[in-house]
Amino acid sequence: MRRIRANAIAILTVAWILGTFYYLWQDNKPHSSPSSVSHPKSTKSVGQKQTGRLEIHREERSIPLIVTHAPRLDRGTRSGGRFDEKVYLSGKQLKAGEDPYREHAFNLQESNRLSSERAIRDTRHYRCAAITFDPDLPATSVIITFHNEARSTLLRTIKSVLLRSPPSLIQEIILVDDFSTDPDDCQLLTQIPKVRCLRNSKREGLIRSRVRGAEAATATILTFLDSHCEVNTEWLQPLLQRVKEDHTRVVSPIIDVISLDNFAYLAASADLRGGFDWSLHFKWEQIPIEQKMSRTDPTQPIRTPVIAGGIFVMDKGWFNHLGQYDTQMDIWGGENFELSFRVWMCGGSLEILPCSRVGHVFRKRHPYDFPEGNALTYIKNTRRAAEVWMDDYKQYYYAARPSAQGKAFGSISERLELRRQLNCHSFQWYLENVYPELKIPEADASPALIRQGSMCLESETQDKQGDTLVGLGECRAARGSLPLSQEWVFSEPFIHQQNRCLSITAFSPGSKVRLELCSQKDARQKWKLKGQSYQHQMSGLCLENQSGVAVINLCHAQLASQMWETQQVT
């Protein structure tokens, strides 16, 4: 009996071993299914399989993406060759000891380490997954302009589009290489199906580059992306659906955050829209409370006064009809206001669609140069937007950005003519109907005396550096003939005379103040009114009259030398 049992065990063991060998042998045979997940340890590359389909290798640690339709390689077209990702990426590697933030203002080492096909979390509200879309959505041309983008981020942008969009909806990806140092950054990518490359023969900036891309686009819908994005699950369908239903809608996704330090993909709040202050500084702001209360469905579109600028979908005919972009704007900045005002004021609308998510690496500084300087370029561009679209309200722009006065901004006659032809609404209409939350500054933007009794704050002589000293002098206020040296405009946070701003000279108590050229970013120039005192924002010190010299000192409520009266000059 015991012997029979021993034999049975032996037979079962042999059968199990044979079975295992057979199974392993089967598994090593070449797969016939093109969608199979490839060998986990293989390199990160996109190559052509015998089947003629795109094979996607994944790193072991990344969660496999579900690729429902593998994009086909259109062999023989364009540059003809096959794309070798490894060669492309290894063409640009960080040198040992090099600062990984230097070239791109994000951690290049971390970006290079990540797979070009890494999985990211689906950050949408769970209800989004149940939404269905028209089966006949129109295809789009994706336009990505870039100047010296890192290869790994650019490639991840492109591959995320190809992997996370239904192939039939991507007509093409148009890269506009804005005169990057290495033409191969762009050119080599045309070996990927659907990718085209247009290279500028000189640096044009993102605005003219986008217009070039849009003109070359063959699809009826344009999709703009920055060159360091990753699109998320079903990002494209909600955008195309809204534009298909009404071609005057210009739509954006929620822009998630890709950390510039470790490239973690982080969900952005779904309660934000685009806003700005009078200096035309873009900011994310909470949806107004009444709108928030009335939003019962979190998948509904969010009306937005402005878009951030980089990621949006727009009908090509509507883009052209509305005058594309102001192509006299240079390099970067301001074009999002110009486009947003134009869309709203000339018959369209702007929306953020919460069921569409796209990640973007937000940076703290520009990694590239501005031939005319960063500040002057931003002023030129925003000045053009203000002069063409803001009617009399542009005075608040100048009050908030005194340094813009007198700066060159070129001719705007063509854009004014466009506005006339399109028969657009006024800026007042925009304020009343689209952005009532933007408050009109109080009369505080008109010139005033800042006085203590009979003594007035005044600008004095220039010192050796050309900066103007500030002290107190007898108020010489014969009305109407006031010396300019005693006229101040306080438009928070700046206290200024024309384009010169009251600035502290050091952050310690007792430091003098003087007038320097205004700069939006200079924390030394930022003040707030606290009761009757002018408090320097960052140091927390208060403007004080120290025997006729203007200084900052520890704030004392009710200290006479720190209490100022403002008297409007009429």
Ligand code: UD2
């Ligand atoms: C934001 C927008 C950006 C643009 C900008 C205002 C998002 C996510 N980004 O700034 O698209 O609207 O505000 O102008 O909303 N580039 C060129 N040529 C240049 C300079 C830049 O092609 O001379 C490219 C650049 O490589 C990038 C894109 O333009 O792909 C936007 O530049 P950015 O990433 O420096 O701008 P960002 O995200 O700070």
Ligand code: MN
């Ligand atoms: Mn960007």
